[in-house]
Amino acid sequence: MVLAVVERDGRGSLSAASGEVLGTARELAERLGVAVAAVAVGEAGDLPDDLAKQGVGRLHLLAHELLDGGGPARLGEALAGLVATLAPAAVLGADEPGVTDAMAWAATMVGAPLATACTEVRPGDDAWEVTRERSGGILLEDAVLAGPVRFCTLRPGGPAPSETAAAAEVTVDVVVPELDTTLPHATLVERRERSAGMSLATAPVVVAGGRGVGSAGGYAVLEELAGLVGGVVGCSRVATNNGWRPHSDQVGLTGTRISPDLYVACGISGATQHWVGCMNARSILAVNTDPEAPMVTRATWAVIGDVHTVLPAVVAEIRERSRRR
Amino acid sequence: MCVKRVPAVGAEILLTADGLAVDTRHLGFTIGPHEECAVEEAVRIAERTGGSAGVLTVGAPETEEQLRYAMSMGADHAVRVDAAAADGDPEATAAAITGALRDLPPYDLVLFGAASADAGHAQVGLRVACALRRPVVGGVKGIDPGPGHVSLRREVGGGVEVHEAPLPAVVTVLEGLNLPRYPTIKGRLRAKKAPIRVLPAAPPAGGLRTRRLRHRPEARAETIVLGRGAEAAPAVVDVLADLGVVR
Numbered sequence A: 001m002v003l004a005v006v007e008r009d010g011r012g013s014l015s016a017a018s019g020e021v022l023g024t025a026r027e028l029a030e031r032l033g034v035a036v037a038a039v040a041v042g043e044a045g046d047l048p049d050d051l052a053k054q055g056v057g058r059l060h061l062l063a064h065e066l067l068d069g070g071g072p073a074r075l076g077e078a079l080a081g082l083v084a085t086l087a088p089a090a091v092l093g094a095d096e097p098g099v100t101d102a103m104a105w106a107a108t109m110v111g112a113p114l115a116t117a118c119t120e121v122r123p124g125d126d127a128w129e130v131t132r133e134r135s136g137g138i139l140l141e142d143a144v145l146a147g148p149v150r151f152c153t154l155r156p157g158g159p160a161p162s163e164t165a166a167a168a169e170v171t172v173d174v175v176v177p178e179l180d181t182t183l184p185h186a187t188l189v190e191r192r193e194r195s196a197g198m199s200l201a202t203a204p205v206v207v208a209g210g211r212g213v214g215s216a217g218g219y220a221v222l223e224e225l226a227g228l229v230g231g232v233v234g235c236s237r238v239a240t241n242n243g244w245r246p247h248s249d250q251v252g253l254t255g256t257r258i259s260p261d262l263y264v265a266c267g268i269s270g271a272t273q274h275w276v277g278c279m280n281a282r283s284i285l286a287v288n289t290d291p292e293a294p295m296v297t298r299a300t301w302a303v304i305g306d307v308h309t310v311l312p313a314v315v316a317e318i319r320e321r322s323r324r325r
Numbered sequence B: 001m002c003v004k005r006v007p008a009v010g011a012e013i014l015l016t017a018d019g020l021a022v023d024t025r026h027l028g029f030t031i032g033p034h035e036e037c038a039v040e041e042a043v044r045i046a047e048r049t050g051g052s053a054g055v056l057t058v059g060a061p062e063t064e065e066q067l068r069y070a071m072s073m074g075a076d077h078a079v080r081v082d083a084a085a086a087d088g089d090p091e092a093t094a095a096a097i098t099g100a101l102r103d104l105p106p107y108d109l110v111l112f113g114a115a116s117a118d119a120g121h122a123q124v125g126l127r128v129a130c131a132l133r134r135p136v137v138g139g140v141k142g143i144d145p146g147p148g149h150v151s152l153r154r155e156v157g158g159g160v161e162v163h164e165a166p167l168p169a170v171v172t173v174l175e176g177l178n179l180p181r182y183p184t185i186k187g188r189l190r191a192k193k194a195p196i197r198v199l200p201a202a203p204p205a206g207g208l209r210t211r212r213l214r215h216r217p218e219a220r221a222e223t224i225v226l227g228r229g230a231e232a233a234p235a236v237v238d239v240l241a242d243l244g245v246v247r
């Protein structure tokens, strides 16, 4: 069996990332000639219906009061218990912090390896092969995964989930895990919603500035341009480290990875750790004094020049055209 | 806090001929940004509470460079767990750290980066917490220690969560937790002479073995240069109009 860790989205349906996990799980299961089962925590929501469309016949629902807000340790322990009972060939989950942390805990409990950030999982007789992202995805690593159970988390972009005709009846199996209540554990004590608005991760346009912007005040024109094009401001780590921008604006390996329609990179050289954060942008416009800067040579469009003269001119041109219309 | 020596790669990454590692002949080394924040936070907490901050790494003697860097930021003492390479498989690294933490005087708080900057296995901290049966919270952006417990803030989707854990606890942190300081000259001098404790380790190999590193096939764009300086503005706005982001 291949066990897929799935989650509900805000509306109670199968999350997009979980859908992709099921796509890979089904491919794997077909090659191994075994079934796919899903595991989730808490309420079933729309999961049984959504799983049926994916041809998955069984859902294990972990139910225990300690799982709500119990963090990765509790979920990991519950998952390890299920793995011990079901003995799956592999456990797959989305490459997201909550899932990865729980899978790391579970893998440790059952003495198995965990390959995170996988783009491919290839089963073999004994040792399996995986391809995983390293250094934020600029490098790929082919690795051998040997163990009694293979735990893998999957990067987005795997085989697209297709609805199969084999809309099986989904058996929901409520599992009350045995949790070690003597284990000291962290507790969720508060949950606050943040003000909704356009975020760096989801904005269609990101206007980002790096060392070339030169000062905190220099971002005013980036803010202005971002406002005119319906986007938000981002930055490089140099800007964060200098205290010009908050870390929540940072694009890159240790900041946010984004995939906007347009990325405007102003005075940013394009170091790999920055590049992995913006390489999935649909298009890139670089503004840089150096025509050889990696960001320039990798961009869709470039303007060679000083951000302090180019950006004000662009803003003026946009304003001028809207006046003329 | 646990830190890992990683190559400070630039805009291109060269690989060794056997494809097993990054070619570091012309590179410097560093610790990841998440870990830099872990060091900064540990030093601040130690200063505030009158405690002490220790730094630990797993690797060969050259990894002491990163321990000394952490000490120049204010860490009080350092431990190197001896291993052939810093970039071992995550099960082996976690076992080496777990073994060392069992031998060392107890720590109230053990900080990890959420992921190492090169391998990014995103699991060593969790594995250590599990092996030591310690409470753990991952991906933390705020740490507020109190008597016997610690309050931890993390950002999720559209919200913020606060967790509370009894001490001793394990925490994996994210960059943005604080703004790390630059080491002072005095700090550097002190760190240069500070002793480093070396512990042996012989953890069994784990089940993940690197066969080869390779570059991601990249769709190379032919860059269209729209112009130089302010004169490029009309061409830029034409592009923005074509994209439909301005009218």
Ligand SMILES: Cc1cc2nc3c(=O)[nH]c(=O)nc-3n(C[C@H](O)[C@H](O)[C@H](O)COP(=O)(O)OP(=O)(O)OC[C@H]3O[C@@H](n4cnc5c(N)ncnc54)[C@H](O)[C@@H]3O)c2cc1C
Pocket (backbone or CB within 6 Å): A209, A210, A211, A212, A213, A235, A236, A237, A238, A239, A250, A251, A252, A253, A254, A255, A256, A266, A267, A268, A269, A270, A271, A272, A273, A274, A277, A287, A288, A289, A290, A293, A305, A306, A307, A308, B008, B009, B030, B031, B032, B033, B117
């Ligand atoms: C482990 C690790 C993780 C990291 N994670 C991240 C991360 O998440 N995000 C990130 O951004 N970085 C990250 N970094 C840092 C990264 O390596 C680079 O140092 C950083 O991205 C460089 O920022 P920059 O491009 O703004 O500065 P620089 O590299 O200094 O480039 C400045 C650019 O601006 C141009 N310029 C200068 N003046 C002007 C002007 N007036 N007008 C126009 N152009 C001008 C220059 O030609 C140059 O191309 C990480 C580093 C490490 C080691």
Ligand SMILES: Nc1ncnc2c1ncn2[C@@H]1O[C@H](COP(=O)(O)O)[C@@H](O)[C@H]1O
Pocket (backbone or CB within 6 Å): B001, B002, B003, B004, B005, B032, B034, B035, B056, B057, B058, B059, B085, B086, B087, B088, B090, B093, B111, B112, B113, B114, B115, B116, B117, B119, B120, B121, B122, B123, B124, B125
């Ligand atoms: N060789 C090492 N020595 C000390 N700490 C390490 C080492 N490798 C990983 N770590 C710690 O574990 C965290 C997560 O690493 P990883 O699981 O590889 O992503 C890092 O941010 C470090 O805090």
